[in-house]
Amino acid sequence: MAQDICPLCNGIGFKILLRDGISGAERCECALESRAARLEEQAGIPLLYQKASFDNFSTTSKDNEMARRELSEIRMMVMTYANKFPSESQPGLLLIGEPGTGKTHLAVAALRRIIDKGFPGLFFDYQNLLDRIRSGYNAASGASDREAYRFAMDAEVLLLDDLGAHRVTEWVEDTITSIITYRCNNKKPLIATTNLPDADAGDAIVRRSPDTAGQIEYRTTLADRIGGRARSRLFEMCRVVKMPLVEDYRLRKSAAM
Ligand SMILES: Nc1ncnc2c1ncn2[C@@H]1O[C@H](COP(=O)(O)OP(=O)(O)OP(=O)(O)O)[C@@H](O)[C@H]1O
Ligand SMILES: [Mg+2]
Ligand SMILES: [Zn+2]
Numbered sequence: 001m002a003q004d005i006c007p008l009c010n011g012i013g014f015k016i017l018l019r020d021g022i023s024g025a026e027r028c029e030c031a032l033e034s035r036a037a038r039l040e041e042q043a044g045i046p047l048l049y050q051k052a053s054f055d056n057f058s059t060t061s062k063d064n065e066m067a068r069r070e071l072s073e074i075r076m077m078v079m080t081y082a083n084k085f086p087s088e089s090q091p092g093l094l095l096i097g098e099p100g101t102g103k104t105h106l107a108v109a110a111l112r113r114i115i116d117k118g119f120p121g122l123f124f125d126y127q128n129l130l131d132r133i134r135s136g137y138n139a140a141s142g143a144s145d146r147e148a149y150r151f152a153m154d155a156e157v158l159l160l161d162d163l164g165a166h167r168v169t170e171w172v173e174d175t176i177t178s179i180i181t182y183r184c185n186n187k188k189p190l191i192a193t194t195n196l197p198d199a200d201a202g203d204a205i206v207r208r209s210p211d212t213a214g215q216i217e218y219r220t221t222l223a224d225r226i227g228g229r230a231r232s233r234l235f236e237m238c239r240v241v242k243m244p245l246v247e248d249y250r251l252r253k254s255a256a257m
Contacts, residue, residue: 013027036115040116045111053112057075078093078095078110083113090237093110093239094191095241097242107161108159119156123159126163133148133149133152184236202242
């Protein structure tokens with residue numbers, strides 16, 4: 001099939017413009033669009049979230065009025081972060097909240113908006129990244145695994161999804177600390193999501209257990225899983241957004257079907 005040739009620039013990617021009587025070249029929209037499309041393809045966004053945007057993030061629900069209002073404020077805040085990207089003081093974004101409250105959806109919406117502005121971004125699932133880095137030490141593994149660590153360090157914008165999920169080992173703590181420290185020291189933007197509680201984000205880290213007759217229970221915190229140093233740098237470099245207690249969107253969707 002013949003490719004459509006852009007009528008504005010005849011496929012050259014530049015337009016010649018006349019300004020104050022002087023002609024000059026400017027990148028055509030088609031070149032910008034195709035760059036954004038290419039960057040989006042390379043970002044590694046999982047299929048389920050490839051269409052996630054601010055427009056299809058719903059803030060109307062049966063939830064209580066306050067949670068709903070908070071949700072639309074958060075949507076606005078994350079959208080502003082993406083629109084004004086990059087910000088000098090706090091280049092990162094950390095979304096904390098319960099499962100199914102829309103953290104990954106919003107994080108991807110922000111990443112896609114940032115990519116749309118021409119910044120290369122990379123999506124990494126935390127567990128998957130660690131698995132790849134670990135297997136990268138194995139001589140038999142592929143080049144892409146060996147490079148995962150470098151990718152996470154060097155990506156212009158990194159989305160680290162589900163930070164702190166599963167397993168804690170000294171190795172994990174060291175690896176994640178080195179990635180976050182490197183990015184923080186070099187002011188490289190990081191967008192992260194987690195469902196681990198953190199006292200500084202207003203989470204209760206002690207609660208009465210529902211299954212052991214109301215005994216006091218200590219919840220595993222973000223710092224427990226990624227270590228105090230990574231956690232502290234993360235808070236320093238990120239705008240921290242706490243998701244409201246809305247109903248799990250996955251359950252809500254399956255109930256509606
Ligand atoms: N407000 C919303 N409007 C539209 N879709 C939503 C909304 N919140 C969540 N979803 C959708 O529901 C599903 C679950 O949301 P998401 O994965 O963002 O939750 P999460 O907070 O990241 O959960 P987890 O902590 O388990 O990773 C996704 O398919 C997402 O697109
Ligand atoms: Mg998620
Ligand atoms: Zn063109």
